[in-house]
Amino acid sequence: MIGETRESPGGGPMSVAEIERELGKLRANEDGTLALRSSVLNLIVVTDEASAPEVTRSVSNLAGRHPARAIVLISDPEGEWNVDAQLSAFCNVRGGGGAQVCAEQVTIHAEGPPANHLESMAGPLLIPDLPVFLWYPGAFSPHSPEFAAMADLADRVIVDSAAREHRDASLREMAELVGREGAPAVGDLQWVGLSPWRSLLADAFAARERAGELEKIASVEVLYAPGGECRVLLLVGWLASSLGWTPKGMARDGDRRRIGFDGPSGDVEVFLSPDSPDARLRRVRLRSADYSFQISRHREHREVKTTVMRGEDLVAERTVHLGHFDLGVLVGEELQFRGRDEVYEAALRSAVEILDL
Amino acid sequence: MADTQALQNPLRDEQRLPRVPDPGVMVIFGASGDLTSRKLVPALYELASQRRLPLEMAVVGISRTEMSHEEFRQKLRETLEEHVSGGVSDDVWDSFAGGIFYLPGDSKEPETYEELKGFLKKLDAERGTLGNRAFYLSASPSLFPTIVGRLGEAGMNEGEDGGWSRLVVEKPFGRDLESARELNDEIRRHFDEAQIYRIDHYLGKETVQNILALRFANGIFEPIWNQHYVDHVQITVAEDIGVGTRGAFYEEAGALRDIVQNHVMQVLCLTAMEPPVAFDAESLREEKVKVLKAVRPIPEDGVEEYAVRGQYTSGWVWGEEVAGYREEENVGPDSVTETYLALRLFVDNWRWAGVPFFLRAGKRMPKKATEVAIQFHSSPHTPFARDDTEGLEPNVLVVRVQPDEGLSLKIGAKVPGAGFEVSSVNMDLLYGTAFLEEAPDAYQRLLLDLMLGDPTLFIRADEAEGAWRILDPVMRRWAEEKKVEFYPAGAWGPREADELLGRDGREWRRP
Numbered sequence: 001m002i003g004e005t006r007e008s009p010g011g012g013p014m015s016v017a018e019i020e021r022e023l024g025k026l027r028a029n030e031d032g033t034l035a036l037r038s039s040v041l042n043l044i045v046v047t048d049e050a051s052a053p054e055v056t057r058s059v060s061n062l063a064g065r066h067p068a069r070a071i072v073l074i075s076d077p078e079g080e081w082n083v084d085a086q087l088s089a090f091c092n093v094r095g096g097g098g099a100q101v102c103a104e105q106v107t108i109h110a111e112g113p114p115a116n117h118l119e120s121m122a123g124p125l126l127i128p129d130l131p132v133f134l135w136y137p138g139a140f141s142p143h144s145p146e147f148a149a150m151a152d153l154a155d156r157v158i159v160d161s162a163a164r165e166h167r168d169a170s171l172r173e174m175a176e177l178v179g180r181e182g183a184p185a186v187g188d189l190q191w192v193g194l195s196p197w198r199s200l201l202a203d204a205f206a207a208r209e210r211a212g213e214l215e216k217i218a219s220v221e222v223l224y225a226p227g228g229e230c231r232v233l234l235l236v237g238w239l240a241s242s243l244g245w246t247p248k249g250m251a252r253d254g255d256r257r258r259i260g261f262d263g264p265s266g267d268v269e270v271f272l273s274p275d276s277p278d279a280r281l282r283r284v285r286l287r288s289a290d291y292s293f294q295i296s297r298h299r300e301h302r303e304v305k306t307t308v309m310r311g312e313d314l315v316a317e318r319t320v321h322l323g324h325f326d327l328g329v330l331v332g333e334e335l336q337f338r339g340r341d342e343v344y345e346a347a348l349r350s351a352v353e354i355l356d357l
Numbered sequence: 358m359a360d361t362q363a364l365q366n367p368l369r370d371e372q373r374l375p376r377v378p379d380p381g382v383m384v385i386f387g388a389s390g391d392l393t394s395r396k397l398v399p400a401l402y403e404l405a406s407q408r409r410l411p412l413e414m415a416v417v418g419i420s421r422t423e424m425s426h427e428e429f430r431q432k433l434r435e436t437l438e439e440h441v442s443g444g445v446s447d448d449v450w451d452s453f454a455g456g457i458f459y460l461p462g463d464s465k466e467p468e469t470y471e472e473l474k475g476f477l478k479k480l481d482a483e484r485g486t487l488g489n490r491a492f493y494l495s496a497s498p499s500l501f502p503t504i505v506g507r508l509g510e511a512g513m514n515e516g517e518d519g520g521w522s523r524l525v526v527e528k529p530f531g532r533d534l535e536s537a538r539e540l541n542d543e544i545r546r547h548f549d550e551a552q553i554y555r556i557d558h559y560l561g562k563e564t565v566q567n568i569l570a571l572r573f574a575n576g577i578f579e580p581i582w583n584q585h586y587v588d589h590v591q592i593t594v595a596e597d598i599g600v601g602t603r604g605a606f607y608e609e610a611g612a613l614r615d616i617v618q619n620h621v622m623q624v625l626c627l628t629a630m631e632p633p634v635a636f637d638a639e640s641l642r643e644e645k646v647k648v649l650k651a652v653r654p655i656p657e658d659g660v661e662e663y664a665v666r667g668q669y670t671s672g673w674v675w676g677e678e679v680a681g682y683r684e685e686e687n688v689g690p691d692s693v694t695e696t697y698l699a700l701r702l703f704v705d706n707w708r709w710a711g712v713p714f715f716l717r718a719g720k721r722m723p724k725k726a727t728e729v730a731i732q733f734h735s736s737p738h739t740p741f742a743r744d745d746t747e748g749l750e751p752n753v754l755v756v757r758v759q760p761d762e763g764l765s766l767k768i769g770a771k772v773p774g775a776g777f778e779v780s781s782v783n784m785d786l787l788y789g790t791a792f793l794e795e796a797p798d799a800y801q802r803l804l805l806d807l808m809l810g811d812p813t814l815f816i817r818a819d820e821a822e823g824a825w826r827i828l829d830p831v832m833r834r835w836a837e838e839k840k841v842e843f844y845p846a847g848a849w850g851p852r853e854a855d856e857l858l859g860r861d862g863r864e865w866r867r868p
């Protein structure tokens with residue numbers, strides 16, 4: 001993607017009017033013409049100093065596909081009282097006519113008490129009439145008053161349930177959040193990362209003679225890399241909630257877990273092994289009495305392979321692209337979706353039931 | 358659609374994940390040809406790679422050239438890179454190609470169909486394709502009726518075992534009204550209209566679909582989209598290229614058959630149609646057909662008042678000197694084939710009574726541009742002094758389809774300074790550029806719709822015939838007259854086209 005980042009020379013404390021004026025100036029081209037602004041949404045990002053560079057990079061990568069006004073809030077409640085704004089625009093030439101189109105980014109460092117009132121800075125900078133997405137790339141606590149005030153501004157909140165050290169607690173809190181009366185619509189990057197896997201699993205059962213096997217699944221094995229627990233629990237939660245399995249027991253063997261369910265045609269056993277050195281999710285295998293359905297990812301490659309076997313016979317096999325998984329792509333997928341994601345919420349509830357065993 | 362069998366699959370999350378078609382086979386007649394390797398297979402490969410096709414998908418190619426399955430795959434693989442945007446992965450290709458097969462055979466011979474039928478049954482058993490078939494007619498158009506007839510005789514106009522059978526017809530849909538009717542009758546003897554998918558790839562373009570979004574997703578345009586406010590409409594489909602190596606093809610076709618009967622008429626329909634009650638195949642196509650029916654017939658003895666036939670001579674396009682049409686490869690030295698066509702049409706209905714629609718399409722124009730311009734009436738009264746409003750022109754709303762997809766509105770604004778001088782300024786909105794997302798190729802969109810069984814963006818028989826009915830008198834007259842007006846390459850058409858509008862005191866816009 002060709003484009004340029006334009007930085008506003010100034011910075012420091014600025015009023016809302018000053019910020020708008022400076023953003024306008026950023027759109028002025030060298031030849032005196034004015035670049036266009038196009039935006040389809042507002043994106044508020046709350047992060048800290050350490051993650052800011054990576055987050056900012058993802059935000060400018062998003063500018064092309066999801067032109068937005070991005071408001072990046074770098075918050076440090078422990079610091080000395082300080083508020084300081086930096087402005088930039090990512091502009092690129094699109095279409096054959098050579099018109100410049102810019103997406104704007106306002107970065108605000110808020111230290112000390114202002115960091116607890118980020119909504120007072122994000123609110124006035126939103127472009128009217130466009131939806132507001134609130135993204136927490138790192139850890140966040142759904143119970144804090146700061147979160148509630150920010151969530152009030154947003155139509156959709158995007159979080160990463162794996163961002164916290166304590167993953168079990170994170171899933172529980174998420175489940176509690178989506179269960180709340182009037183809760184915002186929530187998107188979880190761990191869930192988005194599962195989309196291709198879910199799609200491929202669904203495809204494996206499209207053939208008429210195999211459609212019935214879904215009811216007869218007796219075991220599931222998931223091989224993944226340590227650190228992928230949230231994603232894996234969501235995957236299992238999704239299978240359980242879609243296929244009507246009720247969790248009834250769990251056994252641990254070191255890091256491995258064996259979870260027992262009551263399924264529509266008897267017991268279902270799920271084995272989770274965090275033994276893969278790489279690729280967060282390496283392999284998912286579902287077995288019924290007659291068939292096995294496997295989706296597996298090659299270590300270094302972007303491709304995934306679906307293999308359907310009946311006993312020893314290969315019934316179907318296919319390799320496709322898994323897609324890209326960098327942060328920008330995952331967030332981008334969430335930005336396309338509006339409203340509550342009921343399938344996710346059901347998977348999340350089910351994942352928490354597993355944790356409760 | 359009634360002919361898709363819903364297999365209950367609780368893992369399908371239609372809210373979040375793209376719909377994937379049922380398993381099935383696509384059979385391509387004309388598999389060794391240009392369209393197959395340049396458009397169809399690349400589009401299928403990209404769909405497969407992006408997980409948009411079912412696991413159990415097979416492609417069967419048929420043409421006379423002797424090739425093995427492997428040679429056919431090899432041939433497609435060789436040119437694939439040129440025609441896909443994202444690069445080719447060997448693993449993905451090998452897996453996709455494992456589902457590609459080739460049967461050498463003459464489409465005229467019944468044996469070919471016996472063999473095909475057996476082969477497809479075998480695929481159903483081995484690859485789980487559920488008896489679903491889409492037959493793609495990509496052989497020469499003269500073979501269409503034969504192929505359809507043979508498919509019917511072999512009983513392949515119905516899917517196996519309760520599966521579906523669909524037929525894709527490439528353009529041209531006939532050469533005139535009569536041949537289009539014959540072709541449609543021939544096809545419908547064996548296939549129901551609901552099974553027939555006539556492709557006009559223009560409708561697969563995101564930007565063309567956006568005309569509908571613009572008109573019917575926004576409340577502010579519809580109230581002024583009629584004769585009360587609109588003085589006239591101009592539709593332009595201009596190309597800067599010449600006929601290149603396709604001279605022989607173009608001599609047979611000409612702009613009328615190549616572009617106007619299909620693409621330009623579709624844009625006219627989308628521009629002039631009434632809001633459909635729903636965005637489904639029948640509602641949408643019903644409204645388009647009504648537009649075609651409402652177009653005032655052109656009298657055969659007065660064609661020159663409604664149509665101009667042009668041909669480019671040598672000239673300069675974008676800094677390059679280019680040959681005239683008659684000097685192009687495989688073009689006759691006294692050819693009267695049109696490379697340009699302008700039309701003046703009236704849509705005689707309540708909405709458009711008295712509003713002329715000016716349509717033009719041509720090659721070797723100054724630049725590539727497709728647009729619809731709605732020219733509004735001048736304001737009924739201006740309170741400003743006459744001298745002050747010299748720079749003021751009536752409002753124009755331009756829907757640019759390509760390039761630079763977007764809208765522009767010409768509005769009057771005050772010139773800064775003392776007094777009240779007003780002048781026209783252009784307000785531009787590039788909505789296309791709002792999303793950098795690469796729009797999928799038109800064939801990808803349409804092949805996916807085909808597999809999903811959604812004919813909304815395909816042409817119905819009465820649409821194709823309706824468009825021919827409008828153009829038939831023009832073609833008959835031109836065939837007798839054998840006359841063409843010239844324009845130098847790099848111009849916006851012949852002088853006669855200007856006169857077509859000039860008679861009513863109007864002029865063409867410069868796109």
Ligand SMILES: NC(=O)c1ccc[n+]([C@@H]2O[C@H](COP(=O)([O-])OP(=O)(O)OC[C@H]3O[C@@H](n4cnc5c(N)ncnc54)[C@H](OP(=O)(O)O)[C@@H]3O)[C@@H](O)[C@H]2O)c1
Nearest residue numbers: 387388389390391392420421422463464495496498527528
């Ligand atoms: N190419 C384009 O960009 C384009 C665009 C729009 C529409 N179309 C339409 O798409 C269709 C195909 O176009 P194309 O450019 O691909 O044409 P093409 O390159 O000439 O291919 C025609 C194909 O038909 C096969 N064929 C001819 N006679 C046959 C017979 N008796 N039995 C079996 N196969 C036979 C030929 O192979 P063998 O000689 O091996 O039999 C060849 O594979 C045409 O209807 C055209 O109007 C093409």
